[in-house]
Amino acid sequence: MWLINVETRKLEEFFGIDRIPKYAALSHTWEDGQEVTFQEFRSSPTRGLKRGYRKIDLACRQAAEDRFKYVWVDTCCIDKSSSAELTEAINSMFNWYERSKQCYVYLCDLSITTDKVENIEGCKWFKRAWTLQELISPIEIKFYNRNWDLCFSKSSALTQLSTITDVDARALNHSKPLNTFSVAQKMSWASSREATRIEDIAYCLLGIFNINMPLLYGEEEKAFLRLQEEIIKTCPDPSIFAWKLPSAEVTTDNASDLLHGVLAPSPEYFSECGGMDRLPQQQLPQFSMTNHGIKLRAQFAPIHFSKPRGSAYVLPVCFIGTQLHSIRTRNSGWGYFVRQDPTNLAPTPSKNSSTRHMLEPYLLTQLHTSSGLQSVNDIRSRRPRCLQFDLRRGMRIYRVWPWLQWDEVDNVFFSADVDETGWSALKIVTYPKKGEGNFSQQSLDFLFYAFNWSESPGSKPECMVRKVSGGLADRSLEDMNDRAVTEGWGPYTVYNRLEMAQIPKHSVILGDTVDGSSPLLTFRLDWVQDHHVSACPLWKVTFDLNFGRSD
Template sequence: MRLLNVNTEGFEEFIGQVIPRYAILSHTWEEEEVSYQDYISGFYKHKKGYEKIKKTIDLANQSALQYAWIDTCCIDKSSSAELTEAINSMYQWYHRSALCYVYLSDLELSADFGVHLSTCRWFSRGWTLQELIAPRTVWFYNSQWRTIGSKRSLEAELSRITRIPADILSNKSPISSALVAHKMSWAAGRQTTRVEDEAYCLLGIFNVNMPLLYGEGDKAFRRLQEEIIKSSVDPSIFAWTALPTPVDNVGPGFQDHCGILARSPAAFISAGLLFSSNAGQPPKEFTVTNKGLKTGSLLLYNGPWGSWTGCYYILPLSCSKEKRRVVGVQLQMISQNTFVRKSPFDLFKYETEYTRSETSDCYILIGNPPVATTTSRWAKKLWTPIPIDVFRGSVLEITLSEELHPGQRWGCFDEENSIFLAHRGMMTDCAGMSINFRMMDSSGCSTVPFECIIYIYARTLGLERMSYTIVDSRNHQEAIREIGAAFTQWTDQLTLRGLLQRLGIPQCHGAVFEIPGLEGHRAYIYLVPGKVNHEVLVKCDVLRVEDVPSIERIVNWTISYN
């Protein structure tokens, strides 16, 4: 650490923990600041910034401190290594200082203190957030270097202006006790000259370290969030809401989807209203991987009536805005165990008693697809909303006639939207579904239930042609169990077709069942195209025996959309 000796006005360097007591200056940068190069050249006293150096030296002398630290001249910013070390150490340097002097250059002597203090530029800058929280003893000065109070005496006013709790400002509670979302909310609305500094100025607040890469733009804040996730189990880091922009209103039917991480601290502007909730799901492990954010804490929310039509995928955040309901992030499935954030402009409020946990690990995309893979402006920012079709591949909706009921599904099934998904650009577009049905006899009584299985092994789900087979499950129970086990691992269309052939599953375009009490008739279950090219209808007709078509063929059956 390079300190300024207030007696000799020369620099002295200290390494390790043996550092003398020193004063430190907090201010906003203005014209003609004195740099390290200016200072060692000796050509600096004519600059406006020298006045702040001189006043800091005088105040340190008055406080019987031999050393002072000022960011303008004590860091050699021409050295990237030194700048990186300084920024990563800044919070600790302010925390270890004996005294911190805050100079408010735009607070005039004649100004109404109560009115004008909150308008001072110092309260709107990103770097000054840590300079307020970290030091134990802070004194504030106006533009004439007149004392206006200390952090302790101004505690209530400072808390009101900054939205930082008084117990954090007074160091009665450690900053680590605050939710990640709360700390982000303190930074929301603050500005930095360079976009990367929106992240770099928060390193100490979150007690993380990372290299500085000026030129990376918004990626710096993404890297910061990833570092926080590595060292924290607090899921409130995902409790952000996007700010609307003109891009967001792009037409009717547009849905908002994005990655799980925020673009900037501004997205946390409302997060200060959250409070930690014991009613939410206990925190679980989050891991940043090349596939996205890996987590095992996904929930399915069914709504107060337990209806599947009200099913939502939720990432719990272990915090609330009101007593009886907790908040989470609503997700949408895009492929097997892979999700994106849905509705980034709101957090999802729900009652925990209507949820159930998903047992398998899942992945949530961290960012959006590269701009090159889209045809529009939507992917320029991490949180900018994007149509869901940009994220996911083809889809298939299987609609059943009213006497048929869905059973087990195999493959990538989205429970919220009741559709099957296929990975984009991969031959994983296969699915299976059991269908249960009961017929009513002439007396109105329910007959014995039956079950058939549909296996679909298309080139692309829901597109022009789709290969499938329908079989009576009673005749192939062992084979169905083996195929179901394969689906729980990893199954592509070639594997499924090979299993069907090896296990002797016939290639049929329908299934036929006898109907007890209705001699001479059969129940015939078959597929027809839906109204759109990603939908198929499963129908059940009662036919005379002579009218039932032959169902077994030696080639694959396909369904075509005209």
């Protein structure tokens, strides 16, 4: 680490944290062509001719007055001609400001002496990307105007600084550890900040997220995507997915049908995330970066939406106050989930977790134009083979196999592979309803199997139902279904295993007596065309319940 000796005005290099002396740091905004570089400060006799030298001199004078022997200034204490040193400096900068015993903020565009923070809101220091970490990391900060007159300190103007910058006051005064704030909230602090180079909007956040990564100037927007990927590797906080698509970028009247990758293109997308809190530790999902996308293991909640119709799997990502919020996801095929309706978050019941499903999908981080996935219609156009289910009132799908091919919104199994024959199973819980009376408190639960439903267009699948009551044999069937999905069994193997277990192949099932009558569950298969589900004809399974006298 290079420091300026305030007495000799020469640079001195120190190695090892324990050998670095006490120092003050200068925070400022850069002026193009007028800053003193590392090389100029060391050897140029004309360094004082640049306008940027004045603030260095003023900082040295102030440090000497405050009894510091050294000052750190980013313009001249980093050898930017060395890419290795520049990378080390940017990855260490948050810590260097944090370890300073005093930080001086020089507001070059403030001409008046004021102790009112409201008067400095327009200063560009509060707009720049790099100065965000310089506001947060030092515990002691003094603010000076262009004449180097002291205006106020960080501690004396804490509330006003928090209001101006939208940074939580507890982060400013270090009363709450930075790693306990949600990822989304920390991103929101940078949402209105500006940087000269696109990459710097990501690099300026390295210290705030305690991330180290190489600098690749020229990667442009990819820098922010890479930052998010690095955060995911070390922090299991799903609020990183809680951003919203700005309304200015919505080019359709039906925003709820839009699809997007789960990562945001820039901090601007987190502008509404300032009040988001993390999920409790026990609710944090497991996820990791892979070459397929983000591998996730989490409990998804099925939620009913009135517009568009149907239910969908949502992923809980954060709390806003006491309300749990989730992002809406959509299976684009074989367990590759994308985000649907990125303009909104879905309020989610937080207490009832019994209906949640543990899933292990891949989350696609980006959707390039070449992917052909821009709206839900693009998903439906990729379904040459489908098996849809029409449920009566009182019926609820409890489990599905294989969930990799299941779309919760359209109640459909689908396959993009025309050569695949396909097998599927569902566990459905039904509360029979007699006439116009109330639903029975006793459920009629059943497993439904369909084989070879994607074999060829119009080729009728073989189907069967089995009443289940939660016994050992029923649980064994569900375990077998799980194993079939995990090990990739084909329909022939699953069918044979059912035969080996001597599972009866019923086409109807009779439920227990309810008020003197018994519910009879039947189903029928229809070859239909439904462009809201698929561009191709599909098989539709319709369940029906009728009541007959038990005597």
